[in-house]
Amino acid sequence: MKNFSGNVLFLDRSDINTDEIIPAKYLTEITKAAMGPHLLEDLCLKGFVPGKSTRDKQVVITRANFGCGSSREHAPWALETNGIHVVIAASFARIFRQNMFNCGMLALELPEAQIGTLFDTFAAFETRLEMDLADSAFTLAAEGRRERCIFEISPFDRALVEAGGWVEYADQHY
Amino acid sequence: MGRTIVEKIFDDHRIDNPFEDVHVIRLDVVACHEITTPIAINDLVARGKDRVFDPDRIKAVIDHVTPAKDSKTAAQGKILRDWARRQGIRDFFDIGRNGVCHALFPEKGFIRPGYTAIMGDSHTCTYGAFGAFAAGVGTTDLEVGILKGVCAFRYPETLRINLNGRLPTGVFAKDVILAVIARLGVGGATNKVIEFGGPVTAAMTMEERMTLCNMAIEAGGTCGICAPDATTVDYLWEFIQAEYPDRDKALESFSAYQPDADADYADVIDHDVSGLEPMVTFGHKPDQVKPVAAMTDQKIDQVYIGSCTNGRIEDLRVAAAVLKGRTIAPRVRGIVSPATPKVYRQAMAEGLLSIFMDAGFCVTNPTCGACLGMSNGVLAEGEVCAATTNRNFNGRMGIGGMVHLVSPATAAASAIAGHIANADRYPAEGAQA
Known part of the structure; x- marks a missing residue:
C-alpha cells in the first residue's frame, strides 16, 4: 500500500475541477511523471502559489465537489507523482473519486461541518496527518492541537487500496 | 417496486x-x-x-x-x-x-x-x-x-x-x-x-x-x-x-x-421551459447562468461553434440561418468545426459552409480542438469567447481566457454583433422581424 500520512495542504474552495488540478494542455504527455511539475497550475486561490504550496505535502484537505469536470486520471496522477495519495473533502465528483481508489489512493469524505472545523482549527498552521487505515481513522496535529477523526470507507474501496488499484483487483477477480 | x-x-x-x-x-x-x-x-x-x-x-x-x-x-x-x-x-x-x-x-x-x-x-x-x-x-x-x-x-x-x-x-x-x-x-x-x-x-x-x-x-x-x-x-x-x-x-x-x-x-x-430565454454562462462554473438579454454588454474576441455538445448538422443549420446574408463583426474571429466528416459533407451540400465563409468564419476540420484549449482556436490572456462547447472552467480554452457557453444561435448572433447577443436581433432572411 501507498503512504497515506504526511503534511497537509488545505485548499479552501469548493468545486475545484480537474482542469485546475492539471490543465488540458498537459494531456499530450504519455507518462504520469510528466504531470508532476504542473499540479494545480491553473488554480486561482488566495495564498496558493502553484509549484510552491504543494511542496513537501502528502495530503490535501478541501471543501465540496473536488475533482469535478473532466474524467482525466491525469489529475490523480499529478497528485500521485507529487507524493500526495490522500484527498479529504466534503464530497467528490464521481469519476475523480473512483480514479483515486482505482490508483490505490484515498478519497475520503467527511461531513461538511467537520471539514469546516478542520479548516478552522488547522488551516492556519503547518499540519501533519497520521493515517490509521486499519481503524478507519486519522489524526491531525499542529502547534499543540490534536484531533482524531473517524471516516467511513466502503469494503470495496478498501479492497481496491489493499490490492493496489482496480487493475490488480480486477485481475484477481474477473 | x-x-x-x-x-x-x-x-x-x-x-x-x-x-x-x-x-x-x-x-x-x-x-x-x-x-x-x-x-x-x-x-x-x-x-x-x-x-x-x-x-x-x-x-x-x-x-x-x-x-x-x-x-x-x-x-x-x-x-x-x-x-x-x-x-x-x-x-x-x-x-x-x-x-x-x-x-x-x-x-x-x-x-x-x-x-x-x-x-x-x-x-x-x-x-x-x-x-x-x-x-x-x-x-x-x-x-x-x-x-x-x-x-x-x-x-x-x-x-x-x-x-x-x-x-x-x-x-x-x-x-x-x-x-x-x-x-x-x-x-x-x-x-x-x-x-x-x-x-x-x-x-x-x-x-x-x-x-x-x-x-x-x-x-x-x-x-x-x-x-x-x-x-x-x-x-x-x-x-x-x-x-x-x-x-x-x-x-x-x-x-x-x-x-x-x-x-x-x-x-x-x-x-417548465415555456418561459425560458436563450441562456449564457458567466464566471468559471457551468452553473453560473443568466439570460443572454442580461449579458449583451459583454464584448467578445472569438466565436467557436462545434464540439460534442453543439457541432452537429442541426446546430450548424441554426447558426447558418442567423448568419446568412450577414458578416461577423471585424473584431471577432469566427471558427466553426463540423463535428464529423458526415456533418461536414452535409453542411457543404446544404450550402452552410459557404454561408459561414461568406460571413467571415474559418471552417476547420472535425476535432475537439479549441473546446479544451488544445488546438484550433486557443485564447490569449484576457480574450473572451462565446462558444457552443460545454465548459467555461478557468483556463479551459487557454490560460487567462474567458468562455461563455451558449447555443449555436446565440453564438452566431454574438459573432455578428461583436458582443453577446440574442439571435432574435437577426431574423432569417425573408422572415418578418
Missing part, C-alpha cells in the same frame, strides 16, 4: 455484486481516444497483457488533436493507431474519417438502447440520449474495460427531470440544459443518472437529446438518459433494419428500457 431506465440496464448487465452497492457490469462498448487511451495501452503492454476483450466492441478515434499539432500529439496518435491495427479493431477512425467521438460514434449507430458504454472522456454521458447507460471514466477503468469488458459502479440513483411546457421559438436544447445545470448546481447530480422526460424531451430530435445528455456531467451526473422511442428507432433504423422486421418491432423491443410508472427516483423535478 418499479425500476428506472438505468436500473433495468444494470440488472441486464450485472456480472458481479462483490459488495453491497458495488455492481460490476459487462460492457457493450468501450470507446477510446488518443488522449486518455495511450497510457492504458502502455500500461497493458508493461504488464504483459497487451490484448483486448473483444475487438468488435472497442471503438477508437483520434479526435482531440487532429491533425497532430506537434511531436507529442503525433506520438499519442501513433500509439492508438498501432494498437488498433495490432488488436484488429475495425472501428478505428483516423484522419479523413475521424470526428469528435461523441458525435461520431452515435452517428455510426454504435450506441443502442439498453447498451452499456464507457470511455475515458467525461462527455460519454452523451450516449444516454439513446436510452443507454454511458459513463465517462478514468484511464484505469478504461484499461480494465479494454482488457476484461467490465466496469464497477455504485448502483446509481436516478434523478428524474420532466421538461414540461413548450420550448419557445429561438430557445434550444442548449438553453434548456444550461438552465437545468443552474438549477441543480455543478454537484447537484453527483453519483446520479439524470433521466430526462416530459413532453419537451419527447418532442426533441436525437441531436437535441444528445445536447441535453452531453452536459449531465456538468451537474455531476454519471449519465444523462432519455427513454428510447420512435425518434430513437428512426435515427437508428439504417443500422438495425436487419435485426427487426419493421420499426414497430424495434420500438417494442426497446420498450424494455422504458422507466416503470412506479419507479423509485431520488428526486423528481418538474421543469
Whole structure:
C-alpha cells in the first residue's frame, strides 16, 4: 500500500475541477511523471502559489465537489507523482473519486461541518496527518492541537487500496 | 417496486455484486481516444497483457488533436493507431474519417438502447440520449474495460427531470440544459443518472437529446438518459433494419428500457421551459447562468461553434440561418468545426459552409480542438469567447481566457454583433422581424 500520512495542504474552495488540478494542455504527455511539475497550475486561490504550496505535502484537505469536470486520471496522477495519495473533502465528483481508489489512493469524505472545523482549527498552521487505515481513522496535529477523526470507507474501496488499484483487483477477480 | 431506465440496464448487465452497492457490469462498448487511451495501452503492454476483450466492441478515434499539432500529439496518435491495427479493431477512425467521438460514434449507430458504454472522456454521458447507460471514466477503468469488458459502479440513483411546457421559438436544447445545470448546481447530480422526460424531451430530435445528455456531467451526473422511442428507432433504423422486421418491432423491443410508472427516483423535478430565454454562462462554473438579454454588454474576441455538445448538422443549420446574408463583426474571429466528416459533407451540400465563409468564419476540420484549449482556436490572456462547447472552467480554452457557453444561435448572433447577443436581433432572411 501507498503512504497515506504526511503534511497537509488545505485548499479552501469548493468545486475545484480537474482542469485546475492539471490543465488540458498537459494531456499530450504519455507518462504520469510528466504531470508532476504542473499540479494545480491553473488554480486561482488566495495564498496558493502553484509549484510552491504543494511542496513537501502528502495530503490535501478541501471543501465540496473536488475533482469535478473532466474524467482525466491525469489529475490523480499529478497528485500521485507529487507524493500526495490522500484527498479529504466534503464530497467528490464521481469519476475523480473512483480514479483515486482505482490508483490505490484515498478519497475520503467527511461531513461538511467537520471539514469546516478542520479548516478552522488547522488551516492556519503547518499540519501533519497520521493515517490509521486499519481503524478507519486519522489524526491531525499542529502547534499543540490534536484531533482524531473517524471516516467511513466502503469494503470495496478498501479492497481496491489493499490490492493496489482496480487493475490488480480486477485481475484477481474477473 | 418499479425500476428506472438505468436500473433495468444494470440488472441486464450485472456480472458481479462483490459488495453491497458495488455492481460490476459487462460492457457493450468501450470507446477510446488518443488522449486518455495511450497510457492504458502502455500500461497493458508493461504488464504483459497487451490484448483486448473483444475487438468488435472497442471503438477508437483520434479526435482531440487532429491533425497532430506537434511531436507529442503525433506520438499519442501513433500509439492508438498501432494498437488498433495490432488488436484488429475495425472501428478505428483516423484522419479523413475521424470526428469528435461523441458525435461520431452515435452517428455510426454504435450506441443502442439498453447498451452499456464507457470511455475515458467525461462527455460519454452523451450516449444516454439513446436510452443507454454511458459513463465517462478514468484511464484505469478504461484499461480494465479494454482488457476484461467490465466496469464497477455504485448502483446509481436516478434523478428524474420532466421538461414540461413548450420550448419557445429561438430557445434550444442548449438553453434548456444550461438552465437545468443552474438549477441543480455543478454537484447537484453527483453519483446520479439524470433521466430526462416530459413532453419537451419527447418532442426533441436525437441531436437535441444528445445536447441535453452531453452536459449531465456538468451537474455531476454519471449519465444523462432519455427513454428510447420512435425518434430513437428512426435515427437508428439504417443500422438495425436487419435485426427487426419493421420499426414497430424495434420500438417494442426497446420498450424494455422504458422507466416503470412506479419507479423509485431520488428526486423528481418538474421543469417548465415555456418561459425560458436563450441562456449564457458567466464566471468559471457551468452553473453560473443568466439570460443572454442580461449579458449583451459583454464584448467578445472569438466565436467557436462545434464540439460534442453543439457541432452537429442541426446546430450548424441554426447558426447558418442567423448568419446568412450577414458578416461577423471585424473584431471577432469566427471558427466553426463540423463535428464529423458526415456533418461536414452535409453542411457543404446544404450550402452552410459557404454561408459561414461568406460571413467571415474559418471552417476547420472535425476535432475537439479549441473546446479544451488544445488546438484550433486557443485564447490569449484576457480574450473572451462565446462558444457552443460545454465548459467555461478557468483556463479551459487557454490560460487567462474567458468562455461563455451558449447555443449555436446565440453564438452566431454574438459573432455578428461583436458582443453577446440574442439571435432574435437577426431574423432569417425573408422572415418578418
